[in-house]
Amino acid sequence: MSKSECKDTETMVLRAKLDPLQELVDSYKNQIQDLKAHVEDLRESLRFCKGRTTTKDSDSTTSNDLKNQKSNTRIQSKLYDLDLKDTDKAIAGTSFSRSCLDFEESSDIHQISVPGIVPFNVLCDATIAGPGWTVIQQRVNGKVHFYRDWASYRKGFGSFDGDFFLGLEKIHRLTSNSRHDLYIHMEKFDGSTMYGHYDNFKIAGEEDHYRLISLGKCSGTSRYDALRSHEHKKFTTFDNDNDEWPEGNCAIFSGSGWWHDHCVNTNLNGKYFNSEVQNEQSIFWENKTSLKKVKMMIRPRGN
Structure with a gap:
């Protein structure tokens, strides 16, 4: 193989490594933006749930506290999903199409x-x-x-x-x-x-x-x-x-x-x-x- 052919091969290998890395960076940027928007939606939901807490009576307070607690649980679950620490747990109980x-x-x-x-x-x-x-x-x-x-x-x-x-x-x-x-x-x-x-x-x-x-x-x-x-x-x-x-x-x-x-x-x-x-x-x-x-x-x- 000539020197020029070796150089062309090296160039192809370097390009093959660089292009997917750039695509990966762009993909991560998009995912980060999506995750930020998702987290902000969850925070807004949490603020909304907290705002509905009233002190009219103990039953109402208890009811709203339970709602807030359930909402917090759902939000923590979604944030956990975003963290992707455990794939099988993250999708457990969620209905997805298989094909x-x-x-x-x-x-x-x-x-x-x-x-x-x-x-x-x-x-x-x-x-x-x-x-x-x-x-x-x-x-x-x-x-x-x-x-x-x-x-x-x-x-x-x-x-x-x-x-x-x-x-x-x-x-x-x-x-x-x-x-x-x-x-x-x-x-x-x-x-x-x-x-x-x-x-x-x-x-x-x-x-x-x-x-x-x-x-x-x-x-x-x-x-x-x-x-x-x-x-x-x-x-x-x-x-x-x-x-x-x-x-x-x-x-x-x-x-x-x-x-x-x-x-x-x-x-x-x-x-x-x-x-x-x-x-x-x-x-x-x-x-x-x-x-x-x-x-x-x-x-x-x-x-």
Whole structure:
């Protein structure tokens, strides 16, 4: 590798580390503002409750004191939730949807909750393959790059109105909670579409490097079961090499975090190209031919 190529690689690695950090900072800023507004609302509720205390008689005072006490308990509970010290306790007794199935024909952003993780937003899709699908990855315009580090893929990145990856930890929690189908919708640059459908998609937790545990049976309009060679493989990023290529890191070679083996048979997290090309770093399903759009979706099976 030449000096210029080494410099380009170092630049790509540094950019891949810097961009998600900036996004994380911006995300934390927004969360802090939201939390401040929430806390102020709770304080206002507390002031309102205190203001209603009267001394007309002992029964009235006792009644209002009980109301204030209950209000304080609710406020402390909400503040505790914000602190996120104990996820399972934070969501105990609260009604949350478990998947996009609860939102039926909606193709919008909704909040769901699964055991072991705080409630989070997801993009639901009911237009491509019927109701109830949760979008876990989307490629539409290339405005978000996918050559990212392990922490970024674990947490998730991007925007629901463009390119995004939901996050390995969320996908793990979802697929561990119940059996899921995986539907991969792909659009070529000539406008034609194809899909791959797997009936038992599941990934492991971080302790097993988010290994692709199973795919199940494959069906669809694609000619190839292109994802099969990645089954049982661990997730690899440029800073966390878990692939089966002894000479190097497949994430660096293919320009993407993925369930790499030796290295890619399909590369849906690859680099976005604005036209059809033959490139091993592109977003492709087969024959290294770049795709225009991709949407990976999961849905609980048996509903």
